[in-house]
Amino acid sequence: MVNQERRSFLRFAIHSLGALFGAVLGIPAACYLIDARNRPAVQRDFRPVQGVRLDDLQKDVPTQGVIRDVRTDAWTLHPDDVVGRVWVVKTGNDDASIRVLATICPHLGCFVNNNPPGSGPGFTCPCHSAKFNIDGSKNTGPQQRGMDTLEWKRDQQDRNLLLVKFENFVQGQSEKVPRT
Amino acid sequence: MFGKLSDWFDHRTGYRKFRDAMLLEHIPGGAKWRYVWGSTLVFVFMIQLVTGVLLMTAYSPGDSTAWGSVYFIQYEMDFGWLIRGLHHFGSQTMVVLLGLHMLQVVIAGAHLPPREINWWLGLALLGVTLGLSLTGYLLPWDQKGYWATQVATNIMRDAPVIGPYLQRFLVGGPEYGNHTLTHFYTLHVGILPPTLIVLVIAHLAVFRRHGVTSPRNAQGEDMFWPAQAFRDLVVSLIIFGAMLALVIYAGHGNKIDGPEPDGMYEKAAKAGRAGLGANLDAPADPDTQGYPARPEWYFLFLFQLLKYFPGDSKFIATMVIPMGVGALLFLLPLFGYGRMRKFGHFIGVLVIVALLAGVGVLTCLAFADDEPQGFLNFPCNDVKKAEKFQEDLVKASKEAGRAVNLAHAGIPAEGARELLRKDPLLRGETLFKQNCAVCHNFSVAAPEGDFKGFHDADAKAPDLGGFGTEKWIRGLLENPKDKKYFGSTKLTGMINWRKRIEEERADWKVQDAPEVYKKKIAEQDADLDKVARFIAEQAKPKEKRDKTVLSEGVKSFSARKIHLRCQSCHTIGDDGGSQGPDLTDYGSQEWIRLMIMSPGHAKRYGDKNTMPAFRNLESPGAEVHEMLFREIDPKGVVVNMSDIDRELIIRWMTRDHRVIFGGNTISGAPKPKS
Numbered sequence: 001m002v003n004q005e006r007r008s009f010l011r012f013a014i015h016s017l018g019a020l021f022g023a024v025l026g027i028p029a030a031c032y033l034i035d036a037r038n039r040p041a042v043q044r045d046f047r048p049v050q051g052v053r054l055d056d057l058q059k060d061v062p063t064q065g066v067i068r069d070v071r072t073d074a075w076t077l078h079p080d081d082v083v084g085r086v087w088v089v090k091t092g093n094d095d096a097s098i099r100v101l102a103t104i105c106p107h108l109g110c111f112v113n114n115n116p117p118g119s120g121p122g123f124t125c126p127c128h129s130a131k132f133n134i135d136g137s138k139n140t141g142p143q144q145r146g147m148d149t150l151e152w153k154r155d156q157q158d159r160n161l162l163l164v165k166f167e168n169f170v171q172g173q174s175e176k177v178p179r180t
Numbered sequence: 181m182f183g184k185l186s187d188w189f190d191h192r193t194g195y196r197k198f199r200d201a202m203l204l205e206h207i208p209g210g211a212k213w214r215y216v217w218g219s220t221l222v223f224v225f226m227i228q229l230v231t232g233v234l235l236m237t238a239y240s241p242g243d244s245t246a247w248g249s250v251y252f253i254q255y256e257m258d259f260g261w262l263i264r265g266l267h268h269f270g271s272q273t274m275v276v277l278l279g280l281h282m283l284q285v286v287i288a289g290a291h292l293p294p295r296e297i298n299w300w301l302g303l304a305l306l307g308v309t310l311g312l313s314l315t316g317y318l319l320p321w322d323q324k325g326y327w328a329t330q331v332a333t334n335i336m337r338d339a340p341v342i343g344p345y346l347q348r349f350l351v352g353g354p355e356y357g358n359h360t361l362t363h364f365y366t367l368h369v370g371i372l373p374p375t376l377i378v379l380v381i382a383h384l385a386v387f388r389r390h391g392v393t394s395p396r397n398a399q400g401e402d403m404f405w406p407a408q409a410f411r412d413l414v415v416s417l418i419i420f421g422a423m424l425a426l427v428i429y430a431g432h433g434n435k436i437d438g439p440e441p442d443g444m445y446e447k448a449a450k451a452g453r454a455g456l457g458a459n460l461d462a463p464a465d466p467d468t469q470g471y472p473a474r475p476e477w478y479f480l481f482l483f484q485l486l487k488y489f490p491g492d493s494k495f496i497a498t499m500v501i502p503m504g505v506g507a508l509l510f511l512l513p514l515f516g517y518g519r520m521r522k523f524g525h526f527i528g529v530l531v532i533v534a535l536l537a538g539v540g541v542l543t544c545l546a547f548a549d550d551e552p553q554g555f556l557n558f559p560c561n562d563v564k565k566a567e568k569f570q571e572d573l574v575k576a577s578k579e580a581g582r583a584v585n586l587a588h589a590g591i592p593a594e595g596a597r598e599l600l601r602k603d604p605l606l607r608g609e610t611l612f613k614q615n616c617a618v619c620h621n622f623s624v625a626a627p628e629g630d631f632k633g634f635h636d637a638d639a640k641a642p643d644l645g646g647f648g649t650e651k652w653i654r655g656l657l658e659n660p661k662d663k664k665y666f667g668s669t670k671l672t673g674m675i676n677w678r679k680r681i682e683e684e685r686a687d688w689k690v691q692d693a694p695e696v697y698k699k700k701i702a703e704q705d706a707d708l709d710k711v712a713r714f715i716a717e718q719a720k721p722k723e724k725r726d727k728t729v730l731s732e733g734v735k736s737f738s739a740r741k742i743h744l745r746c747q748s749c750h751t752i753g754d755d756g757g758s759q760g761p762d763l764t765d766y767g768s769q770e771w772i773r774l775m776i777m778s779p780g781h782a783k784r785y786g787d788k789n790t791m792p793a794f795r796n797l798e799s800p801g802a803e804v805h806e807m808l809f810r811e812i813d814p815k816g817v818v819v820n821m822s823d824i825d826r827e828l829i830i831r832w833m834t835r836d837h838r839v840i841f842g843g844n845t846i847s848g849a850p851k852p853k854s
Contacts (some may be wrong), residue, residue: 035258
């Protein structure tokens with residue numbers, strides 16, 4: 001009987017100490033593993049777009065622009081890296097008809113191409129043939145929404161310079177939601 | 181519910197039978213505290229596995245990424261300091277436990293027949309564990325691991341026949357680099373741990389075949405579960421506690437300066453920034469002079485042994501003795517056959533105690549040689565050498581601290597090595613000395629660390645210590661012919677200007693009453709103070725300049741009094757003369773850059789200039805710059821200086837200690853030789 005009680009106590013002690021050890025090592029280990037939550041997506045301010053002059057835009061002819069900024073990748077800092085590209089299109093004669101479209105397909109994240117000559121104005125994703133109209137709206141294909149539009153404005157000093165608030169958006173859903 | 185689920189699982193897998201087979205082992209003589217060492221080794225190895233896998237999720241084995249990823253684990257990831265610290269001290273704990281386990285085994289005579297195969301398996305486990313320690317030491321790719329492992333792989337070369345090939349294979353080429361890391365990483369995570377697991381399983385299986393070596397007069401019996409398991413766990417947890425204490429109190433990590441993380445959780449999760457956890461030395465750099473390389477403490481005995489066998493006899497220390505000891509350990513169980521058993525037991529204890537004592541003494545001697553005061557009762561052999569070692573150690577520690585603090589702002593894509601190579605604080609001083617201190621002095625008000633300034637009585641150009649500051653400018657206005665300013669140069673503009681002031685003052689002294697004279701002097705000095713403040717303000721970024729200082733200063737700067745008239749020779753903004761340098765943004769990095777690259781430019785010293793231009797003459801586009809330069813300064817002397825070196829000097833001069841990051845690359849691989 002005494003022996004049985006001793007065995008029960010030892011079993012209880014082993015399980016308790018084991019649980020304590022598991023917590024002491026396991027909790028920090030779990031925090032370490034989900035550490036990426038501490039590094040949210042960068043919220044960028046308006047950045048100049050290279051390769052686009054606003055007054056040179058032609059109606060229904062997409063122009064590709066490049067956005068450079070500081071980019072941090074875990075421990076590496078790129079002080080002046082390409083953080084994204086945009087398609088800039090003008091569908092009318094005034095600023096209201098200018099649209100800045102993210103080049104990333106809202107379906108699953110491939111790079112959306114301008115339609116080749118002879119295929120009519122618009123964009124096509126090379127991965128799953130998602131097609132978009134020239135203003136970025138959804139045409140045909142598996143995508144749930146049109147190309148993502150980005151906020152833009154003219155530079156105060158150089159009115160011909162395009163400034164864009166560059167963001168990445170969550171793919172594979174009908175709502176346009178910025179990555180956080 | 182749990183019982184039913186457990187029954188269902190057992191019915192499908194039969195796990196209870198397996199569990200019972202594992203746990204229900206008879207221990208003749210009952211559970212004992214001294215039987216715990218084998219289990220503690222398994223326990224610590226399990227910690228190593230868990231923490232190792234966690235580290236793998238963030239580690240990147242590459243010449244330009246390894247140190248950065250370890251830095252990131254240690255200082256940026258939540259509890260990375262703890263995970264890495266446990267792994268670091270876990271490896272050392274395993275070595276200590278191996279020693280204790282071996283000692284316990286030979287004392288119990290458990291190495292003697294019929295357990296000789298298990299002894300040999302144990303020796304193999306010892307080798308694999310040491311292999312894990314050695315390969316892991318290199319992975320952070322810091323100076324300590326880099327230089328210490330160089331020694332180890334060079335020793336490997338001494339192995340007969342296969343040595344050079346083995347070394348070449350392991351290093352992944354003739355020199356350390358990316359493949360050294362990938363090879364060591366593969367060994368450390370992909371080959372040695374599975375080998376160790378297989379050996380442990382075999383070791384346990386063979387152990388179970390013969391059971392615990394209990395004393396002859398042992399009475400009673402216990403089962404492993406729970407009596408021995410409890411003892412094993414208690415001691416294992418004590419060891420874990422000791423490892424935790426080492427991580428927290430003995431890690432010698434470098435602190436990161438700056439604000440502490442907010443809140444309890446952040447403080448604990450980022451405690452690496454407060455210096456907790458394993459040490460991370462400066463990034464590995466082959467271009468290092470006299471790094472004080474030492475292996476991890478448990479390999480120090482081998483390091484010490486090498487000292488007694490100089491030159492070609494090194495082979496004795498690197499191969500003959502270690503292999504001899506290995507052979508002796510291998511043969512140890514064979515002394516236990518037949519009538520030799522008693523003798524064999526005694527020999528076993530003697531050999532292991534002697535080996536451990538030998539290792540201990542050699543380790544102490546190694547420590548003593550590095551400490552000017554000696555270590556314990558062991559004297560230092562060469563105090564001067566030990567002092568130099570300690571000096572180098574302090575320098576290495578400083579560089580490690582500097583690297584970690586620089587990395588906190590981000591690491592260049594070229595790799596962490598560039599942190600110190602492109603650190604204005606460390607490199608700028610050297611570059612200034614090589615390129616600028618030939619003509620310029622650089623005084624400092626008080627020593628800045630080890631730097632006490634550059635002083636040469638025969639300096640031919642102004643002293644640039646404090647250049648562009650209010651004090652420096654005011655000093656120049658007060659006495660431009662001082663050697664600190666233009667006294668040793670051919671520039672006479674400011675000296676003549678001051679001469680006119682002195683003449684005016686002399687006239688005042690003759691003409692005016694003493695009070696009036698003093699008042700005029702004070703007014704004049706007050707004007708010069710304003711000018712000095714105004715010009716010094718030019719060094720700041722435009723948005724940070726004091727508007728009051730600017731508005732008052734510009735009045736003085738452009739006034740037409742004799743002692744002012746600055747604008748008749750100098751320009752600030754759009755207005756002013758061109759006899760003297762343009763003082764727009766004077767003292768700023770932009771101003772200094774043009775001065776360095778084109779001192780003969782009309783905005784600097786024009787045709788009065790005697791300083792050579794320092795320009796990049798090697799990279800693509802240099803020829804265009806050279807052509808344009810010649811248009812404005814046909815006879816100017818040009819000295820080659822890379823863009824990065826120039827910026828390092830400028831930042832060092834202006835006390836801007838941010839690392840220089842490379843931008844878009846402008847050069848390709850070297851052209852092949854035809």
